[in-house]
Amino acid sequence: MVREIPPACLLDLPLDFLDLLTEVINLRSFSNLWYWIVLAILWSSLSHWTVGVPFSLVARARRGDPQAEADMLVLARMNAERNVAYSETSGIFATAFSTFLLTGLAITGWGYGVEFCQAIFLLLCPSMIVVALAVWTSQRLKADDYQHVSQMLRQHRLIVQLLGVVFIFITAFWGMYQNVNVGPLG
Template structure:
């Protein structure tokens, strides 16, 4: 048995029947929900609970991450959007047009996250322009986290339905 065959048996390119894919999907959305604009959610909760230095730290973290995100968007945003659209279109075409399950799985991971990325850039721009007070900042981060979780929930639901459909298609009963 050669190395490539061993790797493909371990990874199993049929993603929707692979436990590793579902673990990765859960970790992916859990991480996206925990890191709101690059700020860990426990920092937001600590700032709300303790105030003082924790609140100052939260404002600094948000300011740093917003500036970083907006710098990336301003400097290379057009190329990132073009490249992302190219990759997503390619994955959708190969995955759903040619029925490549691995491309379908990657598309179902990346497409909703691209929406979350756009929402993050939009929120970063609003925070930079409006410079909200600490309480309003926490509310905006909480609202953003809600929408990330909502998109994640819809994404996991759609992915699981599509995965079940794909698994039924290849099963002896399908």
């Protein structure tokens, strides 16, 4: 004897799954845990990789590890040369495209009230500032002929961390404002 499942029960399972899926992956960014995890990972990565050199390597080199110092110098020279060459060949195009992208996100986000675009803007804008800072630090390293690498990388990291504090505060403030005024469920 085969028991028949009523059609209404068959429809409940996919709808519950779809509701769960849209709750986990929704475009209401500021009320979504995934957005805040991405924000934390972004700033952690931006402050760890100083001009392409992991800061743990810089710290080991400052403590006197000769192999770490040699590796730091090689990585710093390689990444600084690459950043400077990229900025000289494609810098104007990259700046124009970045400005276009950020302007489009800002207009769509705040002009038309699309929260997803606001969230992406609040991730990309500070990231592009950090990229510009990395190019500036790379130019300083190259002009200094790589004499004070660990000091310049520490300064770069400190500035990135300060920017991180400011932009995380701005993002958290705006996210709380959106959740209080608009509500977490739209």
